[in-house]
Amino acid sequence: MKIDKKKEVETKIHKKQDSKIHRKRDIKIDNKVMSTRTKNNARAMRKVVESKITDNIEGGENIEETFEVTGMAIKPIKSIVNEGNRIRKKAKVSKLQKEVVGSRLRKRAVNKGKQLAKKSGRKVVKKTSKKMAKDTSRKVARESAKIATKAGTAVAGSVAGPEGTLIGMAAGEVAGMKIDNTFYKAEQRSRMMKFFMDKLKPNEEQNDSLFKLVGSMVRNKTTFMIKRAVSLLAPLITPILIIVIAATGIVFAVIAVLYNSPFALFLPALESGDTIQSVTTQYVSEFNQEVQTLIDEHKDADKGRKVYVDYEGMNSEPSNYYDIMSVYMVKYGYENTATKMNETNKQNLKAVFDDMCKYTTENVTEKKGKKKTKYLEVRITLKTYTEMAIEYQFDENRTATLNQLMSAYITNNPSGGSQISGLQGSLTPQEISNITDKISNPTQKAVASFVLSKVGYPYSQPLRNSGKAFDCSSLAYYAWKSAGVDILFGGGTTAAAEAEGLKYKTVKEENLQPGDLIFYSYTTNGRYKNISHIGIYVGNGKMVEAVDEAHGVCLGNYHNGGLVMICRPGK
Structure with a gap:
C-alpha cells in the first residue's frame, strides 16, 4: 500500500406572564449626560487599547478589524431605542389619559419595531451569508433571518413600557443563544475550512495564514459576544465591554479553541518532535512492511500476493491515510489537543489505525490449463471514513465535521490519474439532446438518457441506492433498469457482480455502441476478474461514469487503461 501524503433547540422562550417591574420613582438619571460621558470615555479607552493591540501583538494588523464590529452590532438596536424615546416624549399627558395613550403607544411601538427588525434582519443576512461556505450559508441564512426579525421585534416591544422591556430582554437573550448554535458555529467552521483548503495548495500558491485565521475568528467571536451583551445590557455600556473583552486575551482564547478542535490537524505543530502525520506514516509503514514480508516469504505457497478486499475504485494502490487522521481527530480532538503526540494520544491514534487497517492470510490454488499455482493471499481491508462514522456512532455534528475534513482532501486528491480526460460535471438539456438524438435504438437511447441526466450528481457508496447519489456500479444498474433490463447478479x-452476470454478452471494443458497459480492473480485490470500476458508453467516443467523490458523475472521453471486458445487456 503506497502512501503519497502530497496527493494523498427547538428553542422555547418561556415568558413570565403578568410580570411587573417596580421602579423607584424618586431616582432620576440624566440619560443624555450619561450617554455623552460614556461615549467620550469609550472612544478614548478604545483608541488606547486598539493602538496597544495592533502595535504589540504579532499579526495584529490582521485582527485590527475586530474593533469595527461595534457599529454593526449596535446600529439596529440603537434605532429601536431612539424610536422608543421619541414615542415616550409624546406620552406626557394627563393621568386620566395615560392608560388609553399607553395602549396606543404599545401598538405603535410594536408595529414600528417589526418594520425596523424586518429591515435589519434582511441586512444582517445579506452581509453575513456572503462570508460562509456555499452549503452552510443556505441553511444558516434562513435561520438567521427568522431570528433577527424575532429578536428585533421583542426588543422593540421594550419601548412600550416595563412589561415590554422584560419580554424584550428575555427574547433577546434566547435569540442570542440560538444564533450561537447556528450562525456563529457554522461561520467559524467555514473559516477554518477555508484555511485548511489553502494549506493543501503548493507553498507558493498559499495566501492564508494562522494570524489571518485568528483575526477572522476573533471578529466573529467578538460580534457574537456583542450581540449577546446588547440583548442583556444597556447599549450605553457596550463599547466598554468590547474594550474589556479585547484587552483580556480573546486572541489567545481563539487560538486555544482552534488547537482543541479537529481542525488542529492542519495547524502548525505546537512543539517539535512527533506529529500526527509522522506517527500515522510510521504506523502505515509498519503495516505495509508486515504485509510485504508475508508476501515475500509466502510460507507453504508458490507465490504471495496482496488482495484489497472488495475494493471499488480507480486506484492501483488504495489508501485510507487521510481517513485515519480525520477519524482520529473527530473522535479525540474535541476539547483535547489531539495533535500533541504524547503517549496517550499515540495509543488513541493506534487504536483508530488498528480499527481501520486489518489483514488476514489465506491459501488459494489457481489452475491454468494443467498447471496449478498455490498463492498465499494477504487479504487487506481498509475502512473508509464513512464506515467509521457508523462504527464509532458519531453524532450529526461530528459526522458533519468529518465530512468537511475529508471533502477538502478528496477535492485536492482525485483518483483516476491520467486515465480520465475531458470531464464535464454538468450538461444543459440541449447538450443531452445533441447526444441522444443520434441514437436510434430505443433501449440504448433510454440508457444513455438516464446516465446523461445524472451528470453532476455526487459520488457516494453509502448513498448508492438513494437516487440522490451514485457509485459506478449503481449508476449502470439503474440506467439499464430504467430501460427495462435487470443486470443484478x-x-x-x-461492478464485478454485474460483469459476471454478463460474461456471455461481451462485445469487441471496435464494436462499441451507446449503452454498452465497460469494465475495468485497477488492483486485485478478490472479485470476479478483479473488476473494480465500470462506465457507460454513450457514443461518439464519450462515456459517463461515477468517477469518485472529487468528481461525482461526469461525461468524459472513452478510456481503455485497465480494460477487462465490454458487455451489452440487451444483446
Missing part, C-alpha cells in the same frame, strides 16, 4: 450490483 447473485443478489449483488457491484
Whole structure:
C-alpha cells in the first residue's frame, strides 16, 4: 500500500406572564449626560487599547478589524431605542389619559419595531451569508433571518413600557443563544475550512495564514459576544465591554479553541518532535512492511500476493491515510489537543489505525490449463471514513465535521490519474439532446438518457441506492433498469457482480455502441476478474461514469487503461 501524503433547540422562550417591574420613582438619571460621558470615555479607552493591540501583538494588523464590529452590532438596536424615546416624549399627558395613550403607544411601538427588525434582519443576512461556505450559508441564512426579525421585534416591544422591556430582554437573550448554535458555529467552521483548503495548495500558491485565521475568528467571536451583551445590557455600556473583552486575551482564547478542535490537524505543530502525520506514516509503514514480508516469504505457497478486499475504485494502490487522521481527530480532538503526540494520544491514534487497517492470510490454488499455482493471499481491508462514522456512532455534528475534513482532501486528491480526460460535471438539456438524438435504438437511447441526466450528481457508496447519489456500479444498474433490463447478479450490483452476470454478452471494443458497459480492473480485490470500476458508453467516443467523490458523475472521453471486458445487456 503506497502512501503519497502530497496527493494523498427547538428553542422555547418561556415568558413570565403578568410580570411587573417596580421602579423607584424618586431616582432620576440624566440619560443624555450619561450617554455623552460614556461615549467620550469609550472612544478614548478604545483608541488606547486598539493602538496597544495592533502595535504589540504579532499579526495584529490582521485582527485590527475586530474593533469595527461595534457599529454593526449596535446600529439596529440603537434605532429601536431612539424610536422608543421619541414615542415616550409624546406620552406626557394627563393621568386620566395615560392608560388609553399607553395602549396606543404599545401598538405603535410594536408595529414600528417589526418594520425596523424586518429591515435589519434582511441586512444582517445579506452581509453575513456572503462570508460562509456555499452549503452552510443556505441553511444558516434562513435561520438567521427568522431570528433577527424575532429578536428585533421583542426588543422593540421594550419601548412600550416595563412589561415590554422584560419580554424584550428575555427574547433577546434566547435569540442570542440560538444564533450561537447556528450562525456563529457554522461561520467559524467555514473559516477554518477555508484555511485548511489553502494549506493543501503548493507553498507558493498559499495566501492564508494562522494570524489571518485568528483575526477572522476573533471578529466573529467578538460580534457574537456583542450581540449577546446588547440583548442583556444597556447599549450605553457596550463599547466598554468590547474594550474589556479585547484587552483580556480573546486572541489567545481563539487560538486555544482552534488547537482543541479537529481542525488542529492542519495547524502548525505546537512543539517539535512527533506529529500526527509522522506517527500515522510510521504506523502505515509498519503495516505495509508486515504485509510485504508475508508476501515475500509466502510460507507453504508458490507465490504471495496482496488482495484489497472488495475494493471499488480507480486506484492501483488504495489508501485510507487521510481517513485515519480525520477519524482520529473527530473522535479525540474535541476539547483535547489531539495533535500533541504524547503517549496517550499515540495509543488513541493506534487504536483508530488498528480499527481501520486489518489483514488476514489465506491459501488459494489457481489452475491454468494443467498447471496449478498455490498463492498465499494477504487479504487487506481498509475502512473508509464513512464506515467509521457508523462504527464509532458519531453524532450529526461530528459526522458533519468529518465530512468537511475529508471533502477538502478528496477535492485536492482525485483518483483516476491520467486515465480520465475531458470531464464535464454538468450538461444543459440541449447538450443531452445533441447526444441522444443520434441514437436510434430505443433501449440504448433510454440508457444513455438516464446516465446523461445524472451528470453532476455526487459520488457516494453509502448513498448508492438513494437516487440522490451514485457509485459506478449503481449508476449502470439503474440506467439499464430504467430501460427495462435487470443486470443484478447473485443478489449483488457491484461492478464485478454485474460483469459476471454478463460474461456471455461481451462485445469487441471496435464494436462499441451507446449503452454498452465497460469494465475495468485497477488492483486485485478478490472479485470476479478483479473488476473494480465500470462506465457507460454513450457514443461518439464519450462515456459517463461515477468517477469518485472529487468528481461525482461526469461525461468524459472513452478510456481503455485497465480494460477487462465490454458487455451489452440487451444483446
